[in-house]
Amino acid sequence: MKAAVVVFPGSNCDADTLYVLKNLLGIDARYVWHGENCLHENTDLVVLPGGFSHGDYLRTGAMAARAPIMTAVRNHAAYGKPVLGICNGFQILLEAGLLPGAMLPNTSTQFRCEWVHIRVESLETPFSSTCRPEQVLRLPIAHGEGNYVIDHDGLSELQDQERIVYRYTTAEGIDSPDANPNGSMDNIAGICSSDRNVVGMMPHPERASEESLGSQDGLTIWESVLDGMGD
Amino acid sequence: MGISPGWDGRLTNNSEHSLPTDAELREVALTRDEYKRATDLLGRQPNQIELGIIGGMWSEHCGYKHSRPLLKRLPGDGDQVLIGAGEENAGAVDIGDGLAIVMKIESHNHPSAVEPFQGAATGVGGILRDIFTMGARPIALLDSLRFGPLDDQRGRYLANGIVGGVAWYGNCMGIPTVGGEVSINKCYRGNPLVNAMCVGIIEHEKLTSATAKGSGNQLILVGADTGRDGIHGATFASVDDPEASHRGVVQVGNPFMEKLLLEACLEALQTNTVVGLQDLGATGLTSSSVESAGRGGGGVAIQVDKIARRADGMSPYELMLSESQERMLVVAKRGDVSKLQSVFSRWGLHSDVIGEVISTPNLEVLDGDIHVASIPIDMLVNAPTYSFPVERPRYLDETSSFSKDLIPDVVDPTATFLKMLASPNIASRQPIYQQYDHMVGTNTIIAPGGDAALLRVKGTEKAIAVATDGNGRTTFLEPFVGGASAVAEAARNISCTGAVPIALTNCLNFGSPEQPTAYYQLSQAIDGMAAASTALGTPVISGNVSLYNESDGESIWPTPIVGALGILNNLEKRCQIGFACSGDEIAVLGAGTPELDGSEYLSVIHDVVAGIPKLVLSDELALQRLVRELISAQLLASAHDCADGGLAIALAESAFAGGVGVRAESLHTKHRIDEMLFGESQSRIVVSYSSGAGPAVAAAAATAGVPFFQLGNVGGDRLLIGPIDVALTDAESDWTNGLRLALAGNA
């Protein structure tokens, strides 16, 4: 399997993501520069990592979403191949229109870095297929704008098509308002495209893939995609 | 570009000057005597640009004119020291495996008092540049903060702004902020302290020097365009229009550009075309070019007309002294400039060749073909130094005659305990550090909230521990002990993770050195730091000095801050602060009678700042060795330094971290209850261990000659500490919300 980690100016979880893919999972993972026009040949997986692309100026993800590489990412997605946007990567996918909705500042209007729990709501994506139904994962978040919004019809569509992939919950798996760290609608922590191959999520699975970092729950997300590739 | 062939060290238009007025000298922060000295050294009168340059280089910030003689007292040698204090932008120590840690702490107090968010942000930006200037990749930030009371609007504005600024810059850069400290007292009301520390990692052979050498090598300025940011007192800067007053503007940081600079500089260093790398900090291009030339032994010629600028009509004076952020000076091998520039432009950074290294040991400044300044490097890098008379402050007579007999003992220990837990100096720091990305980089093994942060070193079995510490109140009451205990506490925090403290950095935040009493505090605190550093075997490899911290004529408490680095050879043999298992035994290791002197308890509960804090360095050393030995033998389940708030607070913190109660109800004392619960003697660590390990722990303590008192057990859902009896969750909620509510103005 071949994975591409896209590097935008201001990406800062690119190295962490590559480390997990390459060093922990043994995947042939490489960086791709935002200014490139194409991905490496035979790329299976594209990951848009976290960070502050273009300083998060104007709107998070806005400028990165218009980078040359995004045309290739769009094509990759159109072929039904998996694309994962983590944190800023999720914001970029929204700005690029690859996922519906938009991100607003957290209701606290502060950056929050802490451990949260998310419940896996759909197993029908490349990034959740090996999870147990309603499995609760413990992952870190680190963002100032994770307050997901979408209009009423859009939300119904996400709900009806079971495209909400992860919701913030308590450790016991209850999606109460207290468990929501940023005010996002319907406790949404991650969603997928209508073709289900493009997933955006705010929590950082790459920060929870080793026991010494406090959790290995992120591995299930990576293992899902490996499993889907038949690797 | 080349320097105009005609220059010969003689200045254009340098004929008739009148003597500068007192006001003009004040603008450049020079005394009349210093002006005379400059004239003598130059052999002529300096012109206005030169005066600005000399004033900048001879300022306390660049020249350490008031502190240099004192700093010499700090021990700087050690087997592991690769780059010591004063040599480069930051110090470096060997951590084995061919790796080095580069570190430094720096203040940004005054800018933060003016504009808290940007002041703090640019403080973080500055210390990051000091680290990657050395070629190292920054891996951690720490911030040591001092605020005024949060019960007034301005205090909250400053505190929230400062925290927000630290968060913004570090988060955007993707460098985890893994530690630091926050303390609140009214002495910091008008003059908050913002000290930022950065730690970087690098392979030894890649350490880069900030040296400009090799005549003909070229100077590239890369990064932000130059504006009028942070220029002070440029009222007579414009040669054309001496009346024009181009006041400097507050610096606004751009962490995004700094991130690009970081990546671009580290990539540029791989190309083997870089002779030296130097960030632009205080006095901008002036100090960066002069100091680089000073290290190289030659000179530099700067062509100011080549500098890209953000504002119209900037004078050479402004261009030389602008403190615009996010700029680096790269000394490139002649002929390799275009290779480097292509790296920078790939990262979207603008760069220009603005000068070159010359063999004459001078700073030559040219504006087109006008030669506007010519000053020997030697005189610029050797600021005059001063020592001042010292005088023991009179308040010490009063504070040292404190007697605890004047204070009634606690009546309701549980209520007092809860009040202590909720007080902003003791309550959980999470409302602050949850705004900092402390996990990016995926090295953070022990996150903020413990004693020291622990970061693994990928590719090895090692980890490094980092912590900052300092206690203004202790230093106010007994400056020598304040300096020494800052070192002891920082090192103790490191030891509590199992790591061995190996090096220190420090930031000296004091009042005006011209006040004999403040100079006494500075001198004593440095002596204390020196004594403790020597005793604990931790050389001081870098630091920074911030003087004149005062507002409305009142000086801050003298506040030396120490940043410590430790190394843990086997990451698996680490320890943390949380109680782990019901049934484990709890004990306190270390010194005897806890004392109320200078304690948080006296201040919070009785509004008294008095007493004589004490520290016995031999006890401290024995204690730290013991705790590391116990951790290394894997006998301990937890270890937590007993600091602000004393034993009761330390026990509570370990209980909160572990999510389990404490049964130490049989704890009693022959002395006062408040002393036992809240007294703060140095050199104590609360540990827990399985009951099976008890005899071994006791025996090791006996062998080490360290006092050992068993306190009780881990377990239950209450905190039972002597007479204190409260549900764990109730206590925890007071502790969790104390600072949160205070910062939100709801305390």
Next chain:
Amino acid sequence: MTCKLYKARIVIQLNEGVNDPQGLTVRDSLHELGFAQVRNVRIGKMITVEVAATNTDEARGFVTAMCSDLLANPVIESFEIETLELVSEEVETSP
């Protein structure tokens, strides 16, 4: 007591000469998107505030005070109350 409701539009901008990293980054991005015509971009805030007051002068007084006390940071920014208009003749006095 009844009050009227006013709506103010306040523009807050960085002072001349103050670095505007956001504006610079957006400018560069516009260039990359092919908008070579762009020379300069500055980004400020447009704040709309509704306040209850008995008359226009009082409303203006409130808004000015809010700007100096919180909305603008005088060290780097300046504010301007662009418009102040009556939106409703009667409102409850308690928020």
Next chain:
Amino acid sequence: MTCKLYKARIVIQLNEGVNDPQGLTVRDSLHELGFAQVRNVRIGKMITVEVAATNTDEARGFVTAMCSDLLANPVIESFEIETLELVSEEVETSP
């Protein structure tokens, strides 16, 4: 070819109905500061752009395109070009 320099003021605001966390936070802070009169606060952006163009229509065309291509996110925001004025009769064409 010589061009003229135009300056546009663009206001970008969150659409009606979209939650404005910053506006709410500012409103709460204003209340806390004693500005009980404040009912509602919304925070938008005021972007000033200088563009080179041969005439006003062309300039307006550029600015509109920039807004739709980057400056505003149609999912949550709307933009308005408030003013467009000539600042200088002649500019270099290359940025």
